[in-house]
Amino acid sequence: MDEKADIGLIGLAVMGENLALNMADKGWRVAVHNRSLDKVDAFLRDRAHNKPIIKARSLSEMVLQLAKPRKILLMVKAGAAVDDLLDRLIPLLGPEDIVIDGGNSHFSDSARRSLRLAEKGLLFVGAGISGGEEGALLGPSIMPGGHEEAWPEIEPVFSSIAARAADGSVCCAWLGSSGAGHFIKMVHNGIEYADMQLIAEAFDILRRLGGLDPEAISRIFSHWNQGDLSSYLLQITADILAKKEEGDGGMLVDSILDVAGEKGTGRWTAIAALDLGVPAGTIAEAVFARAISARKAQRVKSHTLLPGPQPDTTNPPDKAQQDALVQDAFDALHGAKLVALAQGFALLQDANRQYGWDIDQAKVASIWRGGCIIRTAFLDRIASVFAERPELDNVLIDPAFHAPMAASQTGWRRTVAKAMQSGLPVPGLASALSWYDAYRSRCLPANLIQAQRDYFGAHRYERNDRPRGEFFHTRWTEIGHRDPPNPSDSEEDR
Numbered sequence: 269m270d271e272k273a274d275i276g277l278i279g280l281a282v283m284g285e286n287l288a289l290n291m292a293d294k295g296w297r298v299a300v301h302n303r304s305l306d307k308v309d310a311f312l313r314d315r316a317h318n319k320p321i322i323k324a325r326s327l328s329e330m331v332l333q334l335a336k337p338r339k340i341l342l343m344v345k346a347g348a349a350v351d352d353l354l355d356r357l358i359p360l361l362g363p364e365d366i367v368i369d370g371g372n373s374h375f376s377d378s379a380r381r382s383l384r385l386a387e388k389g390l391l392f393v394g395a396g397i398s399g400g401e402e403g404a405l406l407g408p409s410i411m412p413g414g415h416e417e418a419w420p421e422i423e424p425v426f427s428s429i430a431a432r433a434a435d436g437s438v439c440c441a442w443l444g445s446s447g448a449g450h451f452i453k454m455v456h457n458g459i460e461y462a463d464m465q466l467i468a469e470a471f472d473i474l475r476r477l478g479g480l481d482p483e484a485i486s487r488i489f490s491h492w493n494q495g496d497l498s499s500y501l502l503q504i505t506a507d508i509l510a511k512k513e514e515g516d517g518g519m520l521v522d523s524i525l526d527v528a529g530e531k532g533t534g535r536w537t538a539i540a541a542l543d544l545g546v547p548a549g550t551i552a553e554a555v556f557a558r559a560i561s562a563r564k565a566q567r568v569k570s571h572t573l574l575p576g577p578q579p580d581t582t583n584p585p586d587k588a589q590q591d592a593l594v595q596d597a598f599d600a601l602h603g604a605k606l607v608a609l610a611q612g613f614a615l616l617q618d619a620n621r622q623y624g625w626d627i628d629q630a631k632v633a634s635i636w637r638g639g640c641i642i643r644t645a646f647l648d649r650i651a652s653v654f655a656e657r658p659e660l661d662n663v664l665i666d667p668a669f670h671a672p673m674a675a676s677q678t679g680w681r682r683t684v685a686k687a688m689q690s691g692l693p694v695p696g697l698a699s700a701l702s703w704y705d706a707y708r709s710r711c712l713p714a715n716l717i718q719a720q721r722d723y724f725g726a727h728r729y730e731r732n733d734r735p736r737g738e739f740f741h742t743r744w745t746e747i748g749h750r751d752p753p754n755p756s757d758s759e760e761d762r
């Protein structure tokens with residue numbers, strides 16, 4: 269009888285193919301299946317030629333090919349396709365077989381699927397996988413969560429294919445129960461959206477306020493990438509900005525339509541933050557920024573209709589002014605990026621408390637240090653802070669971040685003010701700064717909001733000269749609510 273395969277993989281789009289090749293290169297025998305079998309044949313003929321990768325003509329054939337307990341990695345489009353596949357796969361599997369969903373599924377779907385498989389005695393793992401095509405092939409960051417009994421079975425495979433951080437540690441760890449893995453991947457993507465938006469705003473400032481061309485900005489970003497701001501996204505942006513069109517030598521970035529796409533994970537992060545009441549405005553603004561970019565026709569029309577300043581590109585600043593602007597933009601990106609990361613981790617912290625996942629934030633920061641799209645030098649510091657202080661509500665509270673936040677302030681404020689005065693939209697940088705100022709405000713005008721709520725709806729308010737939890741109502745007008753408000757309406761502080 270043929271040697272059994274160690275793992276099955278269903279779905280041979282680029283991520284699936286590259287993960288199969290990555291596993292085969294680490295010595296695992298992989299059975300692969302795809303809805304269209306031509307795809308499997310082409311893969312085996314071409315990229316998988318002479319590798320320990322075998323064809324499964326059907327799901328039932330794959331089940332027979334796999335060693336027990338069977339491990340099957342689904343790399344199909346998130347949503348209905350995963351459920352359809354599970355409908356067909358579940359009846360073929362036996363006790364303790366393991367199904368891993370490696371796509372960008374919504375965490376609530378993964379939680380539901382965990383229950384569904386558990387009812388059949390099967391194990392389910394929702395594993396976020398980050399790093400794009402290249403990461404899948406050479407080493408992604410992997411974020412598994414679900415039925416923990418599955419972990420000892422899949423750990424050797426996952427650890428062998430995952431990226432390594434600079435200190436050699438593996439960028440894959442068991443992260444928690446139920447939907448935890450996909451929640452963490454979702455938050456990763458929310459931070460990814462924010463980071464991309466912040467870098468795009470820094471580019472816009474340097475270009476339209478600083479009068480610098482893409483190649484000059486590419487050099488600036490490469491330089492920034494040597495220090496504290498070092499990140500995969502900044503590095504690829506420097507590459508992108510240096511890329512010329514084939515033939516005529518123009519810069520490619522200038523020919524790309526300014527309409528950003530999205531597949532939903534950033535939006536889900538913003539929705540999760542709203543659902544949990546976590547202030548994560550910079551992540552949400554990054555989603556909205558893509559949405560406003562997509563309204564290209566409306567923007568073109570309102571450009572001629574709506575009054576306001578336009579950045580003056582005819583009068584570029586002199587060298588000294590340019591240097592100052594570059595330094596300020598660096599500070600702005602530095603401060604705002606830390607805020608975006610802090611918002612993402614605060615969302616994880618609150619979700620963890622709410623859903624009881626037992627997520628270790630230090631572990632999350634640690635496995636994001638290699639392989640994934642948001643890998644950045646800051647994650648080393650964040651991982652150390654959470655290792656020391658796992659219960660911290662917000663990572664910026666730790667003294668490790670006080671000096672960097674102090675250093676970035678002035679330039680960040682100048683950048684936002686200048687952009688706003690010039691009519692240059694900076695929703696990411698500005699919202700991050702407002703978040704920062706609100707988060708360090710002893711007093712906010714929420715007292716007035718409470719008074720307004722009490723005025724029109726008798727929603728009651730707490731007083732700052734009385735203990736928390738005691739609620740008051742004022743009869744603001746003659747026809748205002750006369751009755752004392754219902755104590756069951758009392759509102760807790762979050």
Ligand code: 6PG
Pocket residue numbers: 372397398399400457460529530531532533534640641
């Ligand atoms: C990753 C990426 C990956 C994918 C995003 C793109 O971590 O490898 O996040 O999952 O590129 O889904 O998302 P948008 O199409 O929504 O920008």
